[in-house]
Amino acid sequence: xxxxFTPGACSQASHIALIEAGLPVETVKVDLRQHRTEGGDxxxxxxxxxxxxVLVLDDGTQMTENVAIIAWVAEQAPHLVPDVPLGRIRLIExxxxxxxxxxxxxxxxxxxxxxxxxxxxxxxxERRLATIAAQMEGDYAVGSRFSAADIYLYLMSSWAIxxxxxxxxxxxxxxxxxxxxxxxxxxxxxxxLA
Ligand SMILES: N[C@@H](CCC(=O)N[C@@H](CS)C(=O)NCC(=O)O)C(=O)O
Numbered sequence: 600x601x602x603x604f605t606p607g608a609c610s611q612a613s614h615i616a617l618i619e620a621g622l623p624v625e626t627v628k629v630d631l632r633q634h635r636t637e638g639g640d641x642x643x644x645x646x647x648x649x650x651x652x653v654l655v656l657d658d659g660t661q662m663t664e665n666v667a668i669i670a671w672v673a674e675q676a677p678h679l680v681p682d683v684p685l686g687r688i689r690l691i692e693x694x695x696x697x698x699x700x701x702x703x704x705x706x707x708x709x710x711x712x713x714x715x716x717x718x719x720x721x722x723x724x725e726r727r728l729a730t731i732a733a734q735m736e737g738d739y740a741v742g743s744r745f746s747a748a749d750i751y752l753y754l755m756s757s758w759a760i761x762x763x764x765x766x767x768x769x770x771x772x773x774x775x776x777x778x779x780x781x782x783x784x785x786x787x788x789x790x791x792l793a
Pocket of ligand 1: 608609610631648649650651652663664665666698
């Protein structure tokens with residue numbers, strides 16, 4: 600299968616999940632400024648939405664959206680589903696929250712035209728990260744052990760820390776723990792970020 604990714608972008612969550620699941624994946628780097636693949640192809644021809652991640656299975660089946668890709672990966676590797684009642688649903692609930700309510704305001708904070716709008720997006724991200732921290736019962740995003748929800752949370756916390764957002768020390772510790780996982784180290788290396 601092939602994952603279209605951009606180093607350090609949200610596609611990293613799908614990338615880490617695939618490695619964590621032990622699924623064999625080839626990667627194709629995408630230049631999001633030009634919307635071209637590393638081979639020079641028009642990325643809009645691969646994904647008319649124009650964004651990463653895109654996962655193409657060996658039979659040609661294509662998936663977009665981190666939430667869908669991560670949920671699919673967790674179906675292949677049940678240890679990535681949280682160990683709670685309704686585990687699969689809780690996973691989708693949490694990564695859906697991070698995708699729509701955290702990832703988007705984060706990008707807004709970077710690209711909003713006014714300082715006021717940037718500050719509002721930043722405050723929204725800080726509030727939502729605080730919500731996740733308050734919901735954590737132990738060391739993990741959902742339940743009592745590692746799941747795919749931790750991967751997305753790792754990425755969101757990494758972005759927040761890099762942007763010097765005010766976040767709960769619990770999330771900083773979580774981010775550092777997840778960063779040490781071999782899957783994360785391997786994904787960053789493969790993306791040229793190690
Ligand atoms: N809803 C999509 C959003 C993906 C997304 O925003 N990707 C960004 C990188 S983090 C991107 O490729 N942006 C380029 C563009 O929109 O042209 C998802 O969650 O997978």
